[in-house]
Amino acid sequence: MQKMPWKGGLFGDATLAKHIRKGDLPMESVLERARQEITALREEIRHHDYRYYVLNSPEISDAEYDRLMRRLRELEAVYPALITPDSPTQRVGGAPLAAFGQVEHLVPLLSLDNAVTQAELWEFDSRIQRRWQGESLTYVVEPKIDGLAVALTYEDGVLVRGATRGDGERGEDITQNLRTIASVPLRLRGDEVPPILDVRGEAYMDRRAFDELNQRRGAAGEPLFANPRNAAAGSLRQLDPQITAGRRLSVFMYALGYYEGLDLATHWQVLEYLRQVGFRVNPLIERCSDIAAVWEYCQKLQTERDGLTYDIDGAVVKVDSLAAQAGLGATGKSPRWAVAFKFPAEEATTVVEDIIIQVGRTGALTPLALLRPVEVAGSTVSRATLHNADVLKAKDVRIGDTVIIRKAGDVIPEIVKPVESKRTGQERIFVFPSHCPVCNAEVQRLPGEAVSRCIGTACPAQLVEGLVHFASRGAMDIEGLGPALISQLVETGLVKDAADIYVLSAEELLKLPRVGKKSAENLLAAIEASKSRTLARVVYALGIRLVGEAAARELAAHFGTMDRLLATSREELQQIPQIGDKIADSITTFMAEPQNQRVIQRLKEAGITMTETPVRPMAESSLLEGKTVVLTGTLERYSRQKAAELVRSLGGKVTNSVTGKTDYVIAGANPGSKYAKAMEMKIPILAEADLDGLLEG
Helix, strand or coil: CCCCCCCCCCCCCHHHHHHHHHCCCCHHHHHHHHHHHHHHHHHHHHHHHHHHHHCCCCCCCHHHHHHHHHHHHHHHHHCHHHCCCCCHHHCCCCCCCCCCCEEECCCCCCCCCEECCHHHHHHHHHHHHHHCCCCCCCEEEEEEECCEEEEEEEECCEEEEEEECCCCCEEEECHHHHHCCCCCCCECCCCCCCCEEEEEEEEECCHHHHHHHHHHHHHCCCCCCCCHHHHHHHHHCCCCHHHHHCCCCEEEEEEEEEECCCCCCEHHHHHHHHHHCCCCCCCCCEEECCHHHHHHHHHHHHHHHHHCCCCEEEEEEEECEHHHHHHHCECCCCECCEEEEECCCCEEEEEEEEEEEEECCCCEEEEEEEEEEEEECCEEEEEEECCCHHHHHHHCCEECCEEEEECCCCCCCEEEEECHHHCCCCCEECCCCCECCCCCCEEECCCCCCCCEECCCCCHHHHHHHHHHHHCCCCCCCCCCCHHHHHHHHHCCCCCCHHHHHHCCHHHHHCCCCCCHHHHHHHHHHHHHHCCCCHHHHHHHCCCCCCCHHHHHHHHHHHCEHHHHHCCCHHHHHCCCCCCHHHHHHHHHHHHCHHHHHHHHHHHHCCCCCECCCCCCCCCCCCCCCCEEEEECECCCCCHHHHHHHHHHCCCEEECCCCCCCCEEEECECCCHHHHHHHHCCCCEEEHHHHHHHHHC
16 A cells, blocks of 8 residues: 655644554545545635625634645645645646637626716616616616726636626636636635626725835836726736736626526625625625615715725616616617716826925925816816825926826825826926925935925925914914915014914014005904914814824814823823824824924913813704704805804714715805705705804704
């Protein structure tokens, strides 16, 4: 009888190991024990993959999962004959391909017609209602992932082929690359699996993986990807699957193509079935009773898109009934029962007219591209950030370049990449300065940091920017104290820090150019009025790095006084849910700086509010309690900031966009598009007098 080589402790069984050493255990018995353990390990690993990737509810730690994988690899290394294509260890394997083969889809992958307005979405519904005379129809709305469409084919529950959409009839065979994606099951779960199953989905790269990939490519001097969609497409079309495996791709599956023997009546049941057999299905998919509910959910997705970890460019609307889908059929390339509702484009093309350096109030030097004005994401854009010297170099953006810019929400747009094919040779390379363009002090970049900073402690740019922030509407709201006057006060030496604002005299102000008696009186009155701002606004006005308005409100509510905040510790700050490690470090460092302590003490001596005024008891019948409110237009008696504070004092939440979750819109004069949208969505609109009435009540 042939003896098996013994690997000490292979099965974790001392008795078995002894028999193997003595050579009195038949090879068949050893193989059977190995087969049993390998099978058990594969089932356990697949179970944990399902818990992690599909249910988002892991049961074991990463270290324990790695231990299971190491054990399986050990066994398969000793018994290679027991390795199967669907083993979790076989996600990455095989030599690089010379080229991709072609795959004919079992069922064509059709493209979708687009809708970009509410009227077009309603027309889609009208067409369906005209064609379908059966029962009333419901819809399913899915986020439209900005990635690469893929088709997966399973035979007897095992992945045998994966392909791109291609022309809809045929695609490229990218099986090896799709196998590297951890959220693609190599074997399906359960017994309810037909002999052949064709599944459709979208492969994508999330924003964090995209940023990390571009950082690695930039450091290596390689071209950067324009966006996560391009990165995902490029990664899946690598001839070497090892490269794809290092790109951290993900996938959401959303439909069945070819299948037999499954009793499914609705698309919603299809999605549930996909989850059951091990596929990752987007948790944001929603079932809607009619087209009005579809519209509302599309608006919600559009509002929330910037908060997702991945890019979406719209919503896919599908008739839920599979019988209705079959009855409605398709045109040449598009199904009649589905439409893609596209969100406003977040990318546009324009020209870089110049590149300048902006020195922030922390001394950070940020390159900014001055652009030929262009409309993007609903607003006119004339500048875009280039972040830092590394990004500027990696993207190779030049003055005169035609560039693609991208905007997300209200964040300043950024340049994605230059369009090199449009270069004429007249473009100029921008050289990052070694000295501050404002004060000529040396520019320093510390090891491990991406940002270059001016080290001049008296740099006017830093002081001016800090004071502009201090006096801004969201902070101390000192009307009349704008950038031009602040620059004069700094240049003349009248103001060296924020506390100096509160010792200004009329005589000093009148010596400044273009400052008359009336304007000096008004400014001093505004400075005096700012002393009664809330503690939250004082904290925000200090300009602590990473502390925005929301964080400032949390700090003021938690500590109650400036003295308590000055004496706080990192550990106490970390107990506040909204305060993370970086913000806690920033606050403690700021409060420990003697220069900052002196400024705060002088502000206190000037009569600035240093305690949080308790919010007055809210009437139980308050119309705004627990409600979401949007402000629009110009109010007569309140600034936008003051009106927002009043809404919050009445228990309301203030947001910037009108969505299906908006309960009320408070409108002043010249309200604009938010007012029109509220009217269209039949959202109640309050006037300034209504807010006064609520306060009096």
